[in-house]
Amino acid sequence: MEKTYQFDVVVVGAGGAGLMAALYASRTANTAVLSKLYPTRSHTGAAQGGVGAALGSEEEDHPKWHTYDTVKGSDYLGDQDAIEFLCNEAIDAVYELEHMGLPFSRTPEGRIAQRPFGGHTNNITGKPVTRACYAADRTGHMILQTLYQQCIKNNVNFYDEYHVVDVLIVDGAAAGVVAIELSTGEFHVFHAKAVIFATGGHGRIWEVTSNAYAYSGDGVAITLRRGIPAEDMEFFQFHPTGIYRLGILITEGVRGEGGVLLNDKGERFMDHYAPTVKDLASRDVVSRAMYLETQAGRGIGGKRYMYLDVTPETVNKYAALDGRKRPDGTSYVTTAEEILSKLPDIVDFCRTYLGVDPVSQPMPVQPTAHYAMGGIPTNMYGEVVIDENNTVMPGMYAAGEVACVSVHGANRLGTNSLLDIIVFGKYSGLKGAEFANGVDFQPLPENPADFARAQFEALLKEGGTEKASDIATEMKSVMNDHVGVFRTEEGMQNALQVIQELKERFKHVQVGDHGKIFNTDILNTWELGNLLDLAEVTTVSALARRESRGAHAREDYPKRDDQDWMKHTLAWLRDDDVELRYKPVTLTRFEPKERVY
Amino acid sequence: MEVTLKVFRYNPEQDKKPHYEKYKIEAEPTDRVLDLLEYVKGYIDGTLSFRRSCAHGVCGSDAMRINGLNRLACKVLVQDLKSKKITVEPILGLRVIKDLIVDMEPFFEHYRSVLPYLINDEAPPKKERLQSIDERERFDDTTKCILCAACTTSCPSFWANERYVGPAAIVAAHRFIYDSRDRGAAERLQILNDQFGVYRCHTIFNCTVACPREIQVTQAIGEVKKAIATGKLD
DSSP states (O other): OOEEEEEEEEEEOOSHHHHHHHHHHTTTSOEEEEESSOGGGSGGGGOOSOEEOOOOSSSOOOHHHHHHHHHHHTTTOSOHHHHHHHHHHHHHHHHHHHHHTOOOOBOTTSSBOEEEEEEEEOTTTOOEEEEEEOSTTOHHHHHHHHHHHHHHHTTOEEEETEEEEEEEEETTEEEEEEEEETTTOOEEEEEEEEEEEOOOOOGGGSSSBOSOTTOSOHHHHHHHHTTOOEEOTTOEEEEEEEETTTOOBOOTHHHHTTOEEEOTTOOOTHHHHOTTTGGGSOHHHHHHHHHHHHHTTOSGGGSSOEEEEOOHHHHHHHHHHHTOBOTTSSBOOOOHHHHHHHOHHHHHHHHHHHOOOTTTSOEEEEEEEEEESOBEEBOTTSEEEOSTTOOEEEEEEEOGGGEEOSSSTTSOOTTHHHHHHHHHHHHHHHHHHHHHTTSOOOOOOSSTTHHHHHHHHHHHOTTOOBOHHHHHHHHHHHHHHHSSSEEOHHHHHHHHHHHHHHHHHHTTBOOSOOOSTTOHHHHHHHHHHHHHHHHHHHHHHHHHOOSOBTTBEESSSOSOOHHHHOEEEEEEEOSSSEEEEEEEOOOSSOOOOOOOO | OEEEEEEEEOOTTTOSSOEEEEEEEEOOTTOBHHHHHHHIIIIIOTTOOOOOSSSSSSSOOOEEEETTEEEEGGGOBHHHHTSSEEEEEOOSSSOEEETTEEOOHHHHHHHHHTOOSOOOOSOOOSSOOOOOHHHHHHTTGGGGOOOOOTTGGGOHHHHHOTTSOHHHHHHHHHHHHTOTTOOOHHHHHHHHSSTTSGGGOOOOOHHHHHOTTOOOHHHHHHHHHHHHHHSOOO
16 A cells, blocks of 8 residues: 655656746645656756746847747747747746846846847847847756756755656546556555646657656646547647767757858858848747758768858858947957857767867757657646646646746747746746635545556566567657658658557567666656657647658648647547647637748 | 676665676667666666756756766766776765665755755845956855755765765855855854864865866865855855
């Protein structure tokens, strides 16, 4: 029999969204945070370039410009009321982080430093605007550390290395979660009035990825199994600049500091694809351009990568051609020292993994799976909504990458993920605590851990014939080839068939470790099951959407189709298939128009 | 190329004492040691247990002893080791739970003991607190810490007495002591002016060598010692 704990609010995941939710919920409600990793290991810490907010530290900027850029970046699939809310909240949210102690880089006047980022523009000139508030190239690291430090200061309850594997739903409302304690292998029940999922993304579906091993889609997979749909799963962002083959992220901040993408002929090819903002177009646009250049035989040495060049000579050459100025009006001229001080981690990654010094040599880069725009459907307060009428499930919340509000629509702008976690983390924490303080605990179901236990017992049965590693390798490969930057009907049908075969093979998987203590073998295998479910839902959602929008680019349907497809996908995982329904996009002030950068 | 990976193994549910296992593996010179461990776990022995997450040196999960030195398994390439024999063991000074996994709780307890958060009760301005580029630069190095424990578990003083707060906790304290926005320096210096505080550091420099973020750990400890001795921050 498992041990049972009781908390008003249980937060699952201890990245930026989870910690922010915990800080706010714990002000008024008895709150616990459960995380499969030590909090400081969370993937928020890998975010580099900045958090978006129209502070206007050094040049004119406005939340309404940020709002428009985000709507346009989303290819008009983002809900405009939620986007406006996000961009209006951004300024106070960033100042709050500073007040908590976050060590932002500074301007000469001592203000929070800001850099340009893809898709963020001055709405009058159309030119890039400095909106990304940064701490060198480790902004996510500093957010994660700062929020964790605040949680220590405020005595937040942590259950570190407790892996949540199920959510309990009673009479249509959340009643708690089931977790496995890694150090003992025991199941525990956390009885709660409000549950906040902040479990991150699922980029480990793809072979070339910037995502951590932990990004196995646990939150969406758990809720899918409990009958909650997943929204807009066909929209997954491929970041243009991952280190060739390894996928390790090279921040867009490199291009913000003046770096340019070059093809095999040494051409700055983004000139052709985005004449106004060039290398600072939004990510979907740049990734597609790289793919097309590769297809045209202009990859470096004929291979599937491009050069990202941030050497001072190259930066200064193109800055002069673009007429780029510093905020004080002088011409933009950089030095090796400035590059090193603004991008120290990028320099370190390239030296470590490539033996390349970006201050004097170009970096080989290719698009890398990066960010889930889709996820558990929520409204702008983090409340989970479970159908096309946006019916709220009482007591259930989600925030951060696991959630789909939707503010990112079909393509997220750089810097808006860190903004998303602090704004929606905060509101889900506030709302969750407010809800918990107004209701009594629901009775727990009988044998609450049984559903989760059954999943693990199935993995431990003897006589399995399949290796999880083989299944994972095949999944990643087929998803990279056919459900990546560009997609076709034929390719995705092929992928779907493979994924369904892999799901069948997964039923016969053999787990090597049958112990209790730190059985990471069985947990990793369970995570693979999550990824397979999400790969299937992603592919089915993508096959149905016969248009190209944002990150979902179909060679067979190359145009955006607002008539038929200006709507969000909702996908339910049924026993033998995936059921799709749709709900409208919320439009307020911005009429859809063609997207040109 | 073929490499021999020798791994410290201990399964408390089966083993009375630890032992080593050897695995002969085909490896690329550019493979990370973490890739080799993943290969063993995925294809040879699923019971091999270790922590990892980001796999590129920023989450701090996979500090371990690699050929005798504390490193992150995801930040060491086979070619860096200049040897086809690779020995992987858990970091020292913390209780081994299973294989390469150690009990991190004492480490985080030390971290928490130095008040690792901004202390400033003055009402903040509506916008940001101003801080000059130089003031920000003063503590830049120690903001890089990822709490991987490579420094603390390379320190002979910590091996000798686990009550020593250790380099990582002092780095955390340094990050706030030298932040112009912070008002808690005196309190932290008092905590570190203890028999298990900074004076356990005998400037052996293992910590600085071990740090995967290239933080000048010994220098930071030295600055904290000086601040305690002089009562001044500079």
